[in-house]
Amino acid sequence: MPLDQSFTGRTxxxxxxxxxxxxxxxxxxxxxxxxxxxxxxxxxxxxxxxxDVIAPPTFLTIINLASINxxxxxxxxxxxxxxxxxxxxxFTYTRPVFAGDVLEVTTHIDAIMARAGNDFINLxxxxxxxxxxxxxxTRAQLVVRGENA
Numbered sequence: 001m002p003l004d005q006s007f008t009g010r011t012x013x014x015x016x017x018x019x020x021x022x023x024x025x026x027x028x029x030x031x032x033x034x035x036x037x038x039x040x041x042x043x044x045x046x047x048x049x050x051x052d053v054i055a056p057p058t059f060l061t062i063i064n065l066a067s068i069n070x071x072x073x074x075x076x077x078x079x080x081x082x083x084x085x086x087x088x089x090x091f092t093y094t095r096p097v098f099a100g101d102v103l104e105v106t107t108h109i110d111a112i113m114a115r116a117g118n119d120f121i122n123l124x125x126x127x128x129x130x131x132x133x134x135x136x137x138t139r140a141q142l143v144v145r146g147e148n149a
Contacts, residue, residue, distance in 0.1 A: 002078065002114060002119055003077060003078050003079060003112050003114075003119045003121060003144065004076060004077055004078050004112075005112045005113075007074075007076075007077055007109050007112060008109055008110070008111055008112050009108075009109065010108070010109045011106060011107070011108050011109075012067060012070060012071060012106065012107040012108075013106055014104035014105055014106055015066075015067075015070070016104075017102050017103065017104050017130075018062075018063045018102070018103050018104075018105075019100075019101070019102050019103075020055060020059075020097055020098065020099055020100065020101040020102075020103065021099060022040075022042070022052070022053050022099040024062070025039055025040075025053050025054075025055045025056070025059065025099055026039065026040050026053075028055070028056060028059050028062065029056055032056060032058070034056055036056075038050065038053060038054050039053055039054065039055070039056055040053060041053065042099075045098075050096065050098060051098055051100075052098045052099040052100055053098065053099045054096045054097065054098055055096065055097035055098070055099075057091060057093070058091065059097060060091065060097065060103075060127055060136055060138060061089075063103060063105055063127070064105060064107075064125050064127070064138050064140070066105075067105045067107040067125055068107070068123060068125075068140060068142075070107075071107060071109065071121075071123065072084065072142070079119075079121070079142075079144055080144060083144050083145045083146075084142055084143065084144050084145075085142070085143050085145065086140070086141075086142060086143075087120065087140075087141040087142060087143040088139070088140065088141040089138070089139070089140050089141075090138065090139045090140075091136055091137075091138050092136065092137045092138075092139075093135070093136045094133070094134045094135055094136065095135055097135060097136070101129055101130075101135070102129065102130040103127050103128065103129060103135060104127070104128050105125050105126070105127050106125065106126045106128070107123060107124070107125045107126075108123065108124045108125070108126070109121065109122070109123060110122040110123065110124050110139075116146075117146030117147075118143055118144060118145055118146045119143070119144040119146070120141060120142070120143055120144075121141070121142045121144070122139065122140075122141050123139070123140045123141075123142070124137060124138070124139050125137070125138045125139075125140075
């Protein structure tokens with residue numbers, strides 16, 4: 001069943017906020033195998049010009065994934081999760097993410113299209129801090145393989 005193209009343009013407001021902790025940053029850095037001290041040591045981060053430990057560039061996947069999953073799980077969209085693959089992901093930062101940040105995600109469906117029997121859905125998430133200032137915009141493309149793919 002093709003995706004419902006009327007979902008293009010929909011916006012999903014934040015459901016909750018996420019407080020970034022030093023421990024979560026350290027755990028993420030461990031998971032990706034990055035030993036950079038600015039991800040672990042507040043003093044090393046300050047020496048590098050940051051107010052606290054900094055999150056690795058792909059750290060926001062943690063909070064972005066929950067917003068994507070909420071869209072994917074919407075039964076009205078018609079997305080068959082068993083046929084979905086992740087096609088692309090990108091991050092455009094306004095500023096780094098630091099321990100202590102409280103972030104919210106607003107997600108948008110920018111486009112839904114069909115090509116070669118597959119459906120493509122382009123998502124954008126605007127991530128803001130507690131003051132409402134944009135921290136990062138993420139983009140993701142999901143591909144739902146067609147029945148004959």
